Amino acid sequence: MRYPAPRCLDAGEAALVVEFGDSVDPAINAGVLALDAALRAAPLVGIVETVPTYRSLMIHYDPLALGRAALVAHIEAMETRGVAERPPRVRWIIPCCYDPPHGEDLAAAGESLSLSPERVAALHAGGDYRAYMYGFAPGWCYLGGLPPALAVPRRAAPRAPTPKGAVLIGGGLSLIGADPMPTGWYVVGRTPERLIALERDPPFFVNVGDALRFEPVDDARFRALAERSAGGEIVARREMLDARP
């Protein structure tokens, strides 16, 4: 549920949580992203860094430079004026190989969902996604927009560390991994793209709020793209969605 007005909660004296609702919901997330964009477009002195998540924006600030009351008043004024919510302007087409050996857990996820492994892959590749937040580890990006038929609960016990660039599903969401980590999610495929590459400029390119789609590639194509990606190239394709007259 989206709250009628955002709630401001203290996470210590140097971070404020601006909470827009209590669930993972595109409308709630849109509020988070709109406030984040507005604060980044016109930074307030004393704001150190903002971290958008599914349903709230964490604002790290220096309370010796910016008092809580002034920060809250600024946010409330922005909300009252109506912070513009706008659809994503960028869509990334992320190559993903669902074939063996990459879609390691397609069968396990399919069993839990009563779907064939091929159907799980096809449904996942047909989804329209939006980057909701990063978390868990550097470059791990959580995506909304997973087809409801793929809403598999997370595993009770974590699986072995994921392959690099794992594409996962779990808890009604999709997730693109970076470096290997153990996880309770299911690996449905693997992307040759690197959402974090420290030697590349920029190290990150998918911003929270961007739209994403997956483009199935076979293993040969996966390998070719992985080589280019390792060389510092961004292999995802960018589509501009901003069709202003």
Next chain:
Amino acid sequence: MSTQTSGRLLVRAAGPGVTIQDAGRCGSLRFGVTPAGPMDERAFIAANQAVGAPRGAAAIEVSLGGVELVTSGETIGLAIAGGDFDIRLDGARLPCACALPLEPGASLTIRAGRSGSWCYVAVAGRIDLPPALGSLATHTRSGMGGLEGRGLRAGDALPLAGLAPPRGPLAIDAPWLAASGAPIRVLLGPQADYFTHEAIDEFLSARWRLSPRSDRMAYRLEGPRLSHAKGHDIVSDGVALGAIQVPGDGAPLVLMADRQPTGGYPKIANVIGADIGRLAQTRPGEEISFVAVSIEEAVAARRALAEAIAAGVRLRPQGGELSTELLLSANLIGGVADAYGSLEPE
């Protein structure tokens, strides 16, 4: 005197958990990047002040595992501050907060002493390594920063540049590092409403013990189990330094420098900024208690600490009486250079 301004600090031995840290990695929290940075920022800044380095300059964070450092070539100015560690230069005991010259052939050993979990070795000059995302802070879990993204080990050689003249041996006076057994101050929230009133009372009245399973990411607390009123699954949200998170098993943990920037458990309270360093210096097995304060008190404490730190450390002859002539503020480089003119660069 040599005009060479580069050198190397050699690691002869290092226990686990000795890393290079600077003020931390900011600007990439939104991409899931851990900030890292010093566990006790108060001590980290004091060490940098004592060598005349910028307050956020990269330094070596020494764990209870200890470290032994030597140099070859140039004499290197170092300063150490943090817990009450056992510090020896060629076997001779130095005060636990001190500035010293490390000469070629001499050996500096730092071992766990009477109290405290971390100390910092700052360099009069800079550690000349490539930054990752603008920072030298080491985050070993993601292999980022410092030396190859890992902890230091025997055989490592840290390249140094911009070496400034050494000082000392001198003792460092940094009043804000004085140990205190006072309860750790917290601000309740942001999810205190996920807990029963009894659980909040219990959290604030219990004597907690720091678990040996604590590390730079989280300080685990042993004590009563806290009951959730609304379950333990929240939609993941941002995590601030010092967040006290309570997972399903009811055992709280305080998220420290190596925390993930977002997380999915209810946070009953947040340690205030002024007390994070003091909490960090707690040793596994030691007792901790918490007291709730208002945000006004938290900001006032933060301001008081910031002002004390801004006044700078003072250096004095080790073991000597505090003499007015030698009462030097180390962040006033000019003053130090005047008093120790013989150590000025050629």
